[in-house]
Amino acid sequence: MTYSLLVPTVKDVVEHYTDLTGRSAMAPLASLGYMGSTMYYTELDTNSDQAILDFVDTCKKNGIPCDGFFLSSGYTSGSDGKRYVFNWNKKRFPDPNNFVEELKQRGVLLAPNIKPGMLLTHPFMKDFEAGNAFVKTPDKKGYEVDQYWGGDAHFIDFTSEDGRNTWNDFMTKALLSKGITSIWNDNNEYEINDGQAQVAADGLGKPIESLKPIMSTMMAKSARKAIHDYNPNVRPYITNRAGFAGIQRYAQTWAGDNRTSWTNVKYNVPTILGMGLSGVANQGCDIGGFDGPAPEPELFVRWVQNGIFQPRFSIHSSNDDNTVTEPWMYPKFTSYIRDAIRLRYRLVPYFYSLLFEASTKGSPIMRPLVYEFQEDPKVLEESFEFMLGSSLLVANVLDKGQTIKSVYLPKGANWVNLSDGHYYDGGQTIQVPVDLHSIPMFLRTGGIIPTAPGLMNIHNQVIDSLNLLIEPSEASSFTLYEDDGKTNDYQSGNYLTTNYQVSSSNDGVVVDVHNAGSYASKVKQFKLEVLCPQTAPAQVSILGKEIEQFLNYDKFVNASQGWFFNGENRRVIVKFERPSEADYQVALNFKVKDLISI
Template sequence: MRKLYTFLSTSIFLLVFSFSSFSQDVHYQKTDNGIIVQPSINGVNIGKQIKIEVISDKIIHTVVTPENKFSLEPSLMVIPVKSKPTWSVSEIANFIQLKTQSLLVKINIASGQIQYQDLNGKSILEEKVQTTRLFKPVSNDGESSYEIEQIFNSPKDEAIYGLGQHQDDMMNYKGKQVLLLQNNTDVAIPFLLSNKNYGILWDNYSITKVGDVRNYQPLSSLRLFSKEGDQGWLTATYADKKTGKETIKRAESDIDYSFLSDMKKFSDSFKMADGIVKWEGKISSGYTGLQHFNVKYAGYIKIWINGELLVDKWRQAWNPGSAVVETEMQKDKKYDVKIEWIPDGTESYLAIKCLTPIPEEDQNQYAFLSESGNEINYYFILGGNADEVISGYRTLTGKAVLMPKWAMGFWQSRERYKTQEELLGVVKEFRDRKIPIDNIVLDWQYWKPDRWGTHEFDKSRFPDPEGMIKTLHDTYHTRLMISVWPKFYTGNSNYDLMNKNGFLYKRNIVDGRKDWLGYQSTFYDAFNPEAREMFWSLMNKTLYKKGIDAWWMDATEPDIHSNLPIWERKQNMTPTYLGSATKYFNAFPLQNSKGVYEGQRKENPDDRVFILTRSAYGGLQRYAAATWSGDIASRWEDMKSQISAGINFSLSGLPYWTMDIGGFSVERRYENPNPADLAEWRELNTRWYQFGAFVPLFRGHGQFPLREVYNIAPTDHPAYKSILYYNKLRYRLMPYIYSLAGQTYQKDYTIMRGLVMDFGADEKLKNIADQYMFGPSLLINPVYKYGATNRKVYLPEGNGWYDLYTGGYVKGGQTITAKAPYSQMPIYVKEGAIIPYGPEIQYTSEKPNDPITLYLYTGKDGTFTLYEDEGTNYNYEKGAFSTIDFEYSESVKTLTISNRKGAFKGMLENRTFNVIRITAKKAKALNFNQAPDKTVSYAGKKIVIKF
C-alpha cells in the first residue's frame, strides 16, 4: 500500500526521542516546543510516553502513545502553526508542571493524569484519575492500530457543544452520546466546545463516540412483556394498512431493521408497501433514571411510553432519519409501550435501541472513544470566551477563507432543472418579478443517463452550456453552481482513466451492486493526491472552462452505496491511499474539497472558490467549503431540528452552513394536496424561509413540489408576500452580513451564534436549542409549529431588547410570549446595536452600498465595523479591503464614524449615512422610507454625530 508520508528510521527516531537519558531526579525530557514524560506506572490505561507541545500560550498539543516511539504521520486536519511562545517546566511534588503565560499543565509523574489549570491553579479541565485512558490493539485490513479512549472529568454545570451537525434536536450534549460518523444529514467534526471556555480538537479520523460512549443496547436489554402479559417479547402485529386485516402476529424481542441486509428478516407474506406494523406490550428497566432510546426510521413512526407520544416522525425510505428520545423510568416498574410503523415503499427501515441511565460514578465525565488510531492525540484550547476558543481552532486548522459576496445572496435550487430552457426560464421569472437572486443551482443528471462521472452535459437537454452560462452572467447577473459527485459509472472514458491509474475504490464494482438508477458505479480515492489532481482536471476540462462559478460536491460522506451497514461502507472504501478505511473513514470530505480548492486556485488564482458539500470535517473552512444539512424531510420537527444542527455546526468552528429551505424529502400528501395540505405546505415554507433568511447562506432546495416562491403560492397570498419580504430584507442587510463574513476571515468570527457565545454568564440559556444570534445584534427565533401565532422567547439577561419590526423595548432576563403572525418571525435587536442597511437591490453587485441606513438602538454603548472589499477575488488576503468603525456612546449620546482604514480597487470614496435612532421611550418601526434623524456625507474622515 502506498503512503503519503514516510517514517524516520528507528535508530534516528530513538536518537531524537530516546528516554534512556532520564535521570533518577528528573522525570521529563525537554524538546524544542515542550516535554516528554514517561509515567512510572506503565499500564494500558496510562500509555508509555506522553508528549506535551506548546502551540501557543493557550493551545496545548497532547499525545499519548502505548509504544516506545511516537507516530510521525502528518495530520490531515491540523496545519503547521508558526509561533514561539514562552514557557517553563518544573517538578513540584508528584507533578511535572509546564507553565505558559496563560495556563498550567500538570502531569502526574506516577499515573500520567493531565490537568489543565489557570495560572492560579484553578482547574479548567482534567483527565479522570485511574480510568484516564485505554489502548486496545486492533487490526484493520492488516493494519495495526489501537481502539483508543480518553476520559475527562466534567462538573455538573458544564455544557458541551459543537461536534459537527446532528439531527437529534439537542443543543447541550452533556450526558448524551454523540456519534461522529459521516452520513447523509449527519456531519462529524471532532471539535468540542465547553461553556467553561475551552475546546478539545480530537485529531483522529475514525468513527468516534463522544460523551457517554457506552454501546446502545438492543430493545431486549429491557424486560419485555407481550400484550397478553407474557415475559420476553412484545406482540408484533402486521396488517394491511388499507383494510386493517392482520396478516402476521408474532413475538418479537428486538426491533432492528437498520440496513438493506435486514430486509430478509421480514416474512415474505408481509407486503411492506401496503403494510402497517404495531408492537404492543410493556417494558421495564433494571435501573432508575433517564432511559435513552435511539430510533432509526423511514416511513411514519410513532412511539408511546405510558401513553406519552415521544416520537412522531416521517422520512423517505432511501434516507432514514434518526431520533434520540429520553424518558424517566423507575427500576422494575412496568410501562405501557406502543409502537406504530407505516413503512415507506418496498424497502424501509426501523431500529430501536436503548441506553440505561448513566451510572452515578460516570455522570460527571465525558469521553472520546475512537475505533482506530496510533495514539491518543488531541489539542486543548483555552479562551476568554467562545470566540477565542474557536479562533484557537482556526489557528490549528486554518483560516475560514472568505466566500464570494454573491454567495451571501439568495440561491434558487430544486431537484432538479431538467433542461437548459427550464433553468433559464426560472431565472428570467425571478428577474421579471423582481425577486432578488444571485445564484441558480443545477442539480444532478444534467448528463446522459448512463454517463455519470463524465461531467458532460446531455446535449439533447442542454444544447449550449456555454451560451446558457453566458446568458446567466451577462443578461441576468446570476451565477451558476453545478452538482459534481466523486462518482463514476463503469464504461465511460473517465472511469477507464481513473481505473487505469488505480484511483478508484473497486469493491462496489466487484460485488456487482447497482445504484438506484440501475448502473454500476464507484467513487474515487480522495486520499490519493494524484487522484485529487486528476479529479479536478476532469472537472476543469468539461465544466470550469465553460464558466461554472461554484461547486456542489454531493455525497461526500462518501455515500458509495446507501443504506449499507458500516462495515460494508468501510469495505467499499478499502483500500485507501493512506491506510485502512476504518482509520481514515471520516476524513473523505476534507480531502475531496482540498483537491477542488487547490485545483481551482492553481487554475485561476483570482476568482474565489466556492464549494457546497454534504459532509465536512475539521479544517474544511480553509478550503472555501460550506456545508448543508443533507436530505432532511419537509416536516415541522425537521425544521426545528435544523436550528440546533446549524448552531452546533457553527460552534464546531466552521462558519458557513445552510440547509434545504422547505426540506428536501416530501410527504406524498403534498404532491397532489387537498386544500388543507396545501395550506400547511405553504405555511411550512413560509416559516422555513423566515428562518432561512438568517443563516449564513440563504438557499432554497428540495424535491417536488416545485420550490420557487411563485410555485409555492400566488402573488397575492400571504406566503408569497412573506417570503419576498424576508428575501428583500436579507438583501437590505447585505452590508451587515458581508461585514460578518469579512470578520470570519479577519477575526475568526462566527455568524450563526449559539447564545452561549454572547451571553455565557446567563445560566438560563445553556440548553436553549431554538434561538440564536445572527451576528452581534439580531436574536433569531424561528416558528416551527403549524398554526402558531406566537412563541416563547427568552431574552438574555444583562441587555435590553428591541422588537425589530416595531422598535418597542423589552427588558432582558425574562421569557416572553412573542407575537408571531403568519407573515413574521419574532426577531429582537440587542440594546446598543448598530445595524447598517443598504439600498434595495436585486443582486449583490447591482449597485454600491449607498446610501447606508444605520439603525442605532440606544441604551448601551455599541460598536460595529463595516467591512468591504472587491467581493470576488483574493486581494483581501493581501490587504485590499477597508473598514469603517461605528461607535455609539450612551453617556454622551454621540455616534462616532471613524477614519476609514484600508482601501481597495473600486472603493466608494464618498458616501451617505442616514441614521435612525431608537430609544426605549421612542420606538421606531423598521421602515426604510421614514425620515432619518441625521444624514451625513462621509469622505473617509472621522465624523462625530451628537444627539
C-alpha cells in the same frame, strides 16, 4: 494527538479551536444571495436550461432577488438515465457555454453538482483508470468496487496526487472552461464497506477506514486548487455535503437531505448552531425540505422566514408528489416569501462583515444565545432562538398555527422589538403577537446593524448606499468589511474595514468612524438611524460642523445631507455623503432646548 482548551468562555473555545482547525473561507459576496435549486428542472426530458433561465426571469418578474443556482446532477445523465459526472446531457443542455453566459448576464452564478463515485459504465472510465485515479482493492491489484447511486462504482482517491490531477483535469474541461467558478460537491461521505481498501495517503499508503473522514475535505480542497490553477484571481465558491474538522477552510456546507415537516424546519436551527460552535460558520439547510411532499403554504412561509438568516440560503427540493418548490408556488403567499428574501438582501453587508469575522476569529454567524450571554443560566439549553452576529436576536415562528410567540430575552442586555420599537429589560420571557408576516427580531442595546437599501442583485448592482441602525444606550462598536467580493485581491490587503465606535452620555451620542485599508469603497451615501426612545436631538454635526435639520420629510428625502427625526419609530435619520477623511465623527446633541424661558 489530543488538545485541551482551558479557556473561560464559549467564545474563547471556538476561537482557539479554529486556531487549530482553520477559519472559514471568504466566499464571494454573491454567495450570500438567494441560491435557487431543484432536482425537478434537471430531470426534464429536454430544455432544462430554458426551465432554469425561466426560473430566474420569473424571480425578477415577481420582484424576488436571485444570485445563483445549484445545478442538480441530472445535467450529467446518460442515455440510460444514470449520473455520469462531467458528462453534459445535451438534450437537456444543448449549449452549456451559452447557458452559463446567459445566467451571468442575468447576474446569476451556476454551481453544478459533482459526485466522486464513478459508475463502471461511465463513458470516461478508461481515462480515469489510465489516470490512476481510484481507491484500490486491499491487495492494491485493482480498483475497489462498491455500490453507489445507480450501481457498482469506483471512487476517486483524493489522497492521491494522480487522483486529484485527473479529477481536476476533467473539472476544468467540463466546467471551469465554460466560465463556472462555483462547485457543489455531493454524495461524498465515502461509504465504502471494505475498510481495508487502499488509498495513496500521499505516498504513505493507508486503508480507507483510517482516512475516510478526510476524503470529502480533500475533495473540497481539490476543487479550490482547480479553480485557482485555471484562474488564480477568481475567488472560489465551494459547497460540500460532508467534511471533517477544518472543512470550513475550503467550503460552505449544508445539512444534507432534510424532509418536509414542521419538525425539520424547527430542528434545522440547532443543527446550524451546533455546526457554528464546531468552527463551521458558513452553513445552511435546504429550505422548504428536500424530499417529501410540497410544503403547505404556512410551513413554506415560515421555512423561508427562518432560512433567510442561514449563511447558505437555498430553496431546494426533490418532492415526491410531482411538484417543485418555487417561491411563487402559492400565489396568495408570494408576497410573504418576497418580503423575507428582500430582508435577507438588505442584511447582506451585515452578513459579509460577519463572514469576515468568521474568517479572522472563527466566530459563528448564527450563534446560540449562550455564545453571547454565557452568564445567563436560562440560555444554556436554548436551541431555537439565536443571535445573528452580536446585535440581532431572532425568534422565528417555528410551530404551526401560532398567534402568540413566547420569546426569552437574555439577561445582560436590554432589547428593542424591531416591529414596534418597544424596549424590554433582559432576563424575562415576553409574549409577542404574530401573524403570517411576522419575523420576531430584537435589537440588542448597543447593537449596530449595517444594511443595503434596495439591493436586488449582488452581481449586477453596486452597493453605493449604506444604512446603519444604531441602538446607542450602551457603548459598542462594529467593524464593517468591504472588498470587491469577487477576486482574491483581499488576500494581498486590498480590503477596507470601517470601525464604528458608539458612545453616549446624557448630553448626546457620538459615533467615531475609523477607516483602514486600501480598498476604494463603492459606498457614497450613508444613513445613520439612531434610536432615540426618550429625547430627540437638538442638533447634529459631522466633523464638528452642524448639519441642517429638516422638518419636512419630502425635502429631507431630496437632500444629500441633513437630519430628520421620525416620531413614529423615534429614530433620528442622519444622511450624509462619504467624507474624504479616513476618520471622522458624527455627534448628536441631546441637550433639551428651553423654548419658553425669557
